Amino acid sequence: MSTYTRSAARGALIGLLCSGMVLLSFPxxxxxxxxxxxxxxxARSNDLATVQAFMSRDEVRAELQSFGVDADxxxxxxxxxxxxxxxxxxxxxxxxxxxxxxxxxxxxxxxVLLILELVGVTNVFTRI
Amino acid sequence: xxxxxxxxxVAALLLTACASSxxxxxxxxxxxxxxxxxxxxxxxxxxxxxxxxxxxLAASGLEVLPRDLVSxxxxxxxxxxxxxxxxxxxxxYQRVPVPLxxxxxxxxxxxxxxxxxxxxxxxxxxxxxxxxYAVVVGYDPATRSLVLRSGRERxxxxxxxxxxxxxxxxxxxxxxxxxxxxxPASATLQGWIAAxxxxxxxxxxxxxxxxxxxxxxxxxQAALPQxxxxxxxxxxxxxxxxVAAYTVALKRAVDAGVLNNRASALMExxxxxxxxxxxxxxxxxxxxxxxxxxLQRTRSQLGALSADGIQRTCPQAVxxxxxQ
Numbered sequence: 231m232s233t234y235t236r237s238a239a240r241g242a243l244i245g246l247l248c249s250g251m252v253l254l255s256f257p258x259x260x261x262x263x264x265x266x267x268x269x270x271x272x273a274r275s276n277d278l279a280t281v282q283a284f285m286s287r288d289e290v291r292a293e294l295q296s297f298g299v300d301a302d303x304x305x306x307x308x309x310x311x312x313x314x315x316x317x318x319x320x321x322x323x324x325x326x327x328x329x330x331x332x333x334x335x336x337x338x339x340x341x342v343l344l345i346l347e348l349v350g351v352t353n354v355f356t357r358i
Numbered sequence: 359x360x361x362x363x364x365x366x367x368v369a370a371l372l373l374t375a376c377a378s379s380x381x382x383x384x385x386x387x388x389x390x391x392x393x394x395x396x397x398x399x400x401x402x403x404x405x406x407x408x409x410x411x412x413x414x415l416a417a418s419g420l421e422v423l424p425r426d427l428v429s430x431x432x433x434x435x436x437x438x439x440x441x442x443x444x445x446x447x448x449x450x451y452q453r454v455p456v457p458l459x460x461x462x463x464x465x466x467x468x469x470x471x472x473x474x475x476x477x478x479x480x481x482x483x484x485x486x487x488x489x490x491y492a493v494v495v496g497y498d499p500a501t502r503s504l505v506l507r508s509g510r511e512r513x514x515x516x517x518x519x520x521x522x523x524x525x526x527x528x529x530x531x532x533x534x535x536x537x538x539x540x541x542p543a544s545a546t547l548q549g550w551i552a553a554x555x556x557x558x559x560x561x562x563x564x565x566x567x568x569x570x571x572x573x574x575x576x577x578x579q580a581a582l583p584q585x586x587x588x589x590x591x592x593x594x595x596x597x598x599x600x601v602a603a604y605t606v607a608l609k610r611a612v613d614a615g616v617l618n619n620r621a622s623a624l625m626e627x628x629x630x631x632x633x634x635x636x637x638x639x640x641x642x643x644x645x646x647x648x649x650x651x652x653l654q655r656t657r658s659q660l661g662a663l664s665a666d667g668i669q670r671t672c673p674q675a676v677x678x679x680x681x682q
Contacts, residue, residue, distance in 0.1 A: 262623075263618060263619055264559055264589055264593070266552075268585065269548060297434065297435030310443075311442060315442035315445070327480075328440055329438050331405075332481055332490060343482055343483075343486060353523075
């Protein structure tokens with residue numbers, strides 16, 4: 231599925247959920263603004279942030295699974311993420327920098343970096 | 359004579375130029391330090407993330423091994439670990455992951471405070487990145503180098519210049535782990551509360567509360583720690599202590615969000631008039647949209663409660679609190 235259709239679908243679903251939230255006004259339940267959203271750098275509508283966090287949790291869990299994390303672990307991992315961390319990962323798991331270490335370097339990249347290493351530009355292979 | 363002076367001047371200029379590029383933002387008076395007792399776990403395959411995280415968790419007094427962390431931070435399909443998950447996993451062990459200011463000085467200051475620093479590095483190039491987690495444990499001004507627990511090296515020495523370049527290519531990301539009671543020297547109030555607040559959202563009230571109490575001690579005049587303490591009480595439906603904390607916060611700084619939260623807590627206690635007056639005050643502050651949405655909801659709940667015909671009396675303790 232292309233990124234465009236995915237984000238369009240996501241947009242439509244967020245819209246749907248938002249309008250649903252407005253229509254179904256929940257009975258008396260104290261509306262406390264949590265500390266996390268009070269100190270968040272981005273000012274967003276609470277509704278939108280809640281809906282997005284809800285959506286992102288599912289999205290990130292599915293993405294982790296598609297990158298080989300098993301289902302139970304993925305659920306626990308997503309539950310541990312803050313709203314800001316969820317936003318950081320949602321839809322970007324394939325591009326997010328993943329720390330692996332120098333042992334991960336293979337193929338043509340290895341050759342290029344080895345040459346750069348020998349001329350003193352990089353520092354990848356010290357004492358391996 | 360003249361030529362010797364000129365030569366000395368040129369040499370001095372060259373030396374300063376070299377020094378300033380090699381010791382970027384490290385003041386010369388910072389003393390050598392090495393946290394030798396920091397444990398070391400050699401990384402397996404692509405798993406520098408679990409190894410580096412285990413190092414800082416173990417250094418903070420926990421018994422954790424890299425293999426315990428693999429299922430929490432390693433992503434097989436990406437052969438690596440994400441920064442977001444590294445800090446989230448630290449929280450699962452009740453450690454507060456505090457981001458450091460992006461200076462070498464902040465790293466060395468943490469070492470001098472006895473805490474090793476988890477860093478993210480790009481050992482390759484911007485276009486050919488080699489992402490790596492390591493733990494800085496030492497600084498040696500004599501050789502202008504840092505000592506790291508890194509990969510399969512217990513004591514990897516890296517010149518400041520090389521470290522700085524690799525760190526720069528990874529956006530200068532550095533994190534230190536502390537218990538909720540011990541705020542690092544370099545932390546800002548906003549930064550500490552932001553690092554602790556996820557505990558509240560994740561329902562770990564006790565950790566959040568002790569982090570906020572530590573903040574209230576460190577910044578005794580600030581409103582934010584009191585607000586946060588109020589929020590953690592309110593989240594557990596302890597409405598009276600919540601109102602007490604919000605009241606202290608509001609005496610220090612009037613804020614529409616805090617007024618909204620106090621109004622909600624007051625409503626739960628049956629103090630509808632006091633809640634209404636908080637909401638009226640908040641409206642006059644022309645709040646941001648997000649806060650305005652919450653205020654609107656709180657007001658409609660208040661309307662519903664006022665119209666349900668049930669007789670409520672505001673407890674004496676609350677009236678005394680508000681009258682203070």
